[in-house]
Amino acid sequence: MISREELRELAEFECRRPSEHAVTFYFQPGTPKDKSHREEAILAKDLVRKTLQELELTHRNREVIADVERILRLAEGLRGNQARAKAVFSCSERKLWREFDLPADSFSSLLYVNRRFHLKPLAPLFSEHPRLWIALVDQQNARFVEAYFDQVREQGALSNPLPRHGRSDGFAGYDAGHTQRHSEDEVRRHFHSTAEILRSGAERKQFEALVIGCHDVNWPDLEHQLHPDVRKKIVGRFSADLGTLSNEKAVAEASRIVKQSLAEHQRVLLRETVDQARSNGLGVTGLRRVLRATEMGEVDTILMSRDYTARAVECTNCRHLDSHIIPYCSVCGRATRKLEDVCEALVPAAVRNNLGLVLLPHEDTLDQIGNIAALLRFRSDRNKNQMLAAS
Numbered sequence: 001m002i003s004r005e006e007l008r009e010l011a012e013f014e015c016r017r018p019s020e021h022a023v024t025f026y027f028q029p030g031t032p033k034d035k036s037h038r039e040e041a042i043l044a045k046d047l048v049r050k051t052l053q054e055l056e057l058t059h060r061n062r063e064v065i066a067d068v069e070r071i072l073r074l075a076e077g078l079r080g081n082q083a084r085a086k087a088v089f090s091c092s093e094r095k096l097w098r099e100f101d102l103p104a105d106s107f108s109s110l111l112y113v114n115r116r117f118h119l120k121p122l123a124p125l126f127s128e129h130p131r132l133w134i135a136l137v138d139q140q141n142a143r144f145v146e147a148y149f150d151q152v153r154e155q156g157a158l159s160n161p162l163p164r165h166g167r168s169d170g171f172a173g174y175d176a177g178h179t180q181r182h183s184e185d186e187v188r189r190h191f192h193s194t195a196e197i198l199r200s201g202a203e204r205k206q207f208e209a210l211v212i213g214c215h216d217v218n219w220p221d222l223e224h225q226l227h228p229d230v231r232k233k234i235v236g237r238f239s240a241d242l243g244t245l246s247n248e249k250a251v252a253e254a255s256r257i258v259k260q261s262l263a264e265h266q267r268v269l270l271r272e273t274v275d276q277a278r279s280n281g282l283g284v285t286g287l288r289r290v291l292r293a294t295e296m297g298e299v300d301t302i303l304m305s306r307d308y309t310a311r312a313v314e315c316t317n318c319r320h321l322d323s324h325i326i327p328y329c330s331v332c333g334r335a336t337r338k339l340e341d342v343c344e345a346l347v348p349a350a351v352r353n354n355l356g357l358v359l360l361p362h363e364d365t366l367d368q369i370g371n372i373a374a375l376l377r378f379r380s381d382r383n384k385n386q387m388l389a390a391s
Helices: 002-011 038-057 064-077 172-202 217-227 228-233 248-278 289-295 341-354 364-368 380-390
Strands: 022-027 085-091 096-102 110-114 133-138 140-150 151-159 207-211 234-238 283-285 299-306 313-316 336-339 356-360 372-376
Touching: 002 096, 002 341, 022 064, 038 064, 038 299, 064 085, 064 110, 064 313, 096 133, 133 172, 133 248, 140 248, 151 172, 151 248, 172 228, 207 228, 207 248, 228 234, 228 283, 234 248, 234 313, 234 380, 248 283, 248 299, 248 356, 248 372, 283 289, 289 299, 289 341, 289 372, 341 372
Parallel strands: 133 207, 207 234, 299 356
Antiparallel strands: 022 085, 022 110, 085 096, 133 140, 140 151, 283 372, 299 372, 313 336
């Protein structure tokens, strides 16, 4: 599985010489029609062979052809890859080969040969698959399960069984009331211990999102014990019987909640960005404004449709991106080169600068603003006006 550090290394990569080529291969298994999984392998091989033929016709160097031939041999053995998707990044000139297993349904099967690695399908992967903890809690036990991509691990368990008491209620029922109060204290201590484990996990950044599984009657008492930093990470809750709930079922229910929460968060984010742009606030829409804001360091999160592409030019000297197809850079005057897809340069820049990147399904609101927008951290022109006013 790819890490953020590895993704950043791939974003830093760029071919400097004409003989260097960055090869990117994504394999999406899809739903097989039979148990042999032959169809998915055939589609992958056809994709690679077509690219190989195009490279041989254009007389590309042997190194890039060798990379694609190696990917073809890999594609021939993907029949047993089951439900996992795969990504390969290679450049023979740099002696580079990176191969990763990825969650399914993250992208379509494709093959790119370019100056940079094609990272658009990977960039939002970490926001869509946060490091998730599921806390399964009842009045006596607690279990903590981590789900990260397709890996599920139990991170610990807690057991505080209630003490046994005799059958007698004592004189005038005194012992019965005392026993009940004692049991309630034991349950509160158990919830406090559970909350402490979650607080410690949040402080150590062991999870980015939290889902709670407990009975509705227990939730108010448990919620009262939770630290504010833990509450901020809660994305949802479901009612469950800890004794009969397996880790796999808990992860499935929690993943559904996270997916719903993410979809709602993206809708709110898009609405906020559009509203901010219309009021000349912390939002911009359209490729030209997004490129400018990115270059000025104003951007917090870039939003675009999943299939977004646009032509642009990039300066060969200062790497300035321009949505206008001009032969010379408007910043330094050097020659520019055409980019068939601006995402080739924009996405690696977002990864290098730790910017958020959200890929949204096609919808009317996004289409009306050019299918790309950005939520800003600040506006540099506004800061300049404030400085002028102060002076």
